[in-house]
Amino acid sequence: MKISRESGSQSVGVDRVGLRLYPKEQKFLICDYLTTKDGFLDSEKITLKRNDEVEFFVVVENDGYYSVKLNNDAIRELEVEINRVAREKVTSNQFTVFLQKGVNLLRLRNPSDNAIVLGSISFEKVEKDVKTYEAEEGTLTGNTRVENSEYASSGKFVAGIGRGKENALEIRFEVPEGNYYSLVIRYSNEETLGTHAYNLNVVDRYCRLIIDGEERDLFFRYTGGMDGFSTRILYLYLEKGVHTLRFENPNTEVSPAYVSVYGPNVDCISITPTFVK
Secondary structure: OEEEOOOOOOOOEEEEOOOOOOOOEEEEEHHHHEEEEOOEEEOOEEEEOOOOEEEEEEEEOOOEEEEEEEOOOOOOOEEEEEOOOEEEEEOOOEEEEEEOOEEEEEEEEOOOOOOEEEOEEEEEEEOOOOEEEEHHHOEEOOOOEEEEOOOOOOOEEEEOOEOOOOOOEEEEEEEOOOEEEEEEEEEEEOOEOOOOOOOOOEOOEEEEEEEOOEEEEEEEOOOOEEEEEEEEEEEEEEOOEEEEEEEEOOOOOOOOOOOOOEOOEEEEEEEEEOEEO
């Protein structure tokens, strides 16, 4: 994009805007995106002996499942870790995994006695069914309420979480087996602090997320408005059976640590295995 401004003028002229295209399949050299590594690095390839591992990052356009293919057809055993949480043993050079929009960390470890030579890796978006639970179908307590929005997944979302833990949202869901799962929270956050002619002081809303009694402290970024929905993804291990997810913000007063007493507006959650066969 080329920007110009005449001397003494308040206006800015835009000559052209560049467009970035995302191909259906993305392919790149692992060595160009390394964060940490063991093994032997030789230009465009890396060799992993037993227990060696390599970590690199990949950027994807959307949340969802991606078919991942390594260049080495001889792979028979490999340990894969996603975003330093979800782990899986794979028995070939291809696997399918749920990735979050933006940056993801992938770690590959060689558990076998046979050295593995890695060069390129490719990612291709694939469509698979994902189980979704609407927030308005959960249990609302205190002052939480259902609001309407044409941009919400079912036309409705839950607002009013926070300003005391009694104002909360609970959603129950079930998983068929013990495994690593990707929990996708679709939310919005319209909150700003103070007033200014054009610079907004945006607020990241705090939420205490309680999963089966285990507490997690999360912050949900500003999304531009109540109808501006975005996603926050957690990777976690869940046992087979029914689970309870609770959203609350127990704070009742603004402080330097918690500038908002409200939690995010919740549209829905999706729960799906991180790795699929």
